[in-house]
Amino acid sequence: MKIDQTGLLKQNEKIQLKNATRDISSIINSYNNMIDELEKSAELLARTQREQAWQEMAKQVAHEIKNPLTPMRLTVQNFQRKFSVKDDYDKGKVAEFSEMLLEQIDTMSEVANAFSDFATLPTPKLVESDLVKITRRSLEIFDGIDVKFNSSHKEIYLQLDRTQWIRVITNLIQNGIQASKQGRVPKIEVTIIKEVKSVKIKFIDNGKGIPESIQSKVFEPKFTTKTKGMGLGLGIVKNIVNSHNGSIKYETGKKGTIFIITLSLLNQPHH
Numbered sequence: 001m002k003i004d005q006t007g008l009l010k011q012n013e014k015i016q017l018k019n020a021t022r023d024i025s026s027i028i029n030s031y032n033n034m035i036d037e038l039e040k041s042a043e044l045l046a047r048t049q050r051e052q053a054w055q056e057m058a059k060q061v062a063h064e065i066k067n068p069l070t071p072m073r074l075t076v077q078n079f080q081r082k083f084s085v086k087d088d089y090d091k092g093k094v095a096e097f098s099e100m101l102l103e104q105i106d107t108m109s110e111v112a113n114a115f116s117d118f119a120t121l122p123t124p125k126l127v128e129s130d131l132v133k134i135t136r137r138s139l140e141i142f143d144g145i146d147v148k149f150n151s152s153h154k155e156i157y158l159q160l161d162r163t164q165w166i167r168v169i170t171n172l173i174q175n176g177i178q179a180s181k182q183g184r185v186p187k188i189e190v191t192i193i194k195e196v197k198s199v200k201i202k203f204i205d206n207g208k209g210i211p212e213s214i215q216s217k218v219f220e221p222k223f224t225t226k227t228k229g230m231g232l233g234l235g236i237v238k239n240i241v242n243s244h245n246g247s248i249k250y251e252t253g254k255k256g257t258i259f260i261i262t263l264s265l266l267n268q269p270h271h
Helices: 022-084 090-117 131-139 162-178 210-217 233-243
Strands: 127-130 146-151 157-160 186-192 198-205 249-255 258-262
Touching: 022 090, 127 131, 127 162, 131 146, 131 157, 131 162, 131 186, 131 198, 157 162, 162 186, 162 198, 162 233, 162 258, 233 249
Parallel strands: 146 186
Antiparallel strands: 127 157, 186 198, 198 258, 249 258
8 A cells, every 4th residue: 555655755656546435535635635745844854954964065175175274375475584586577476476376375265264154154143133224234335236225114123143144135146246147237126025924035136047957956055157156155145044034035037036035023123
């Protein structure tokens, strides 16, 4: 019997039975509903295990990269101080070479920090904050970019980690800019909508959309369609939103992508 073979980690089949009595039909419907729930639980379990594996790998990569970087930087700086060259041309070449090495070391350090941030984001320091004010100020740094901001309310107070929320905004705006069509001026719209039990923050871009074949990997680390960056930004965004007991999803099409963050207003301060 199929019921005997049912399990969380198995590919379960639903029961189809014609001309069943009402009681039997009720049992079959309950069983088939249970199969649907099992599939959802299995997908969630697999996704959680995959994220934990990514985080553990990111932690190890960050550790391995960071270890030699400080000695390398100190060695180059020591070489700059002690190496004596009389010829101005050679002196300039040595300085140029040393600066190039230091830039590469700094680049590797940024990569290691990105992996480290993804693996172990600090516990959020939640403070009563005006979501609208923080979001508006965070968008001001994108000078020269067409970023429109709208909010249904002048003030919306939530328990937020200000620093982490700024990272969420920055990553999503940068993602929208880089996802825009080649040769097309990026246009980003950020909208905050306060509802009865929650607040939604929408990040809308005019990019080319996310291909269906890779949509399931959007929040996984190292996944990127960009020419720059490590592709950890959206993974970090998801971790931060989760740490605020929120959720993030997206809608995408040929005219662009909308990332939607939902934060609960329950047990929040009232103003």
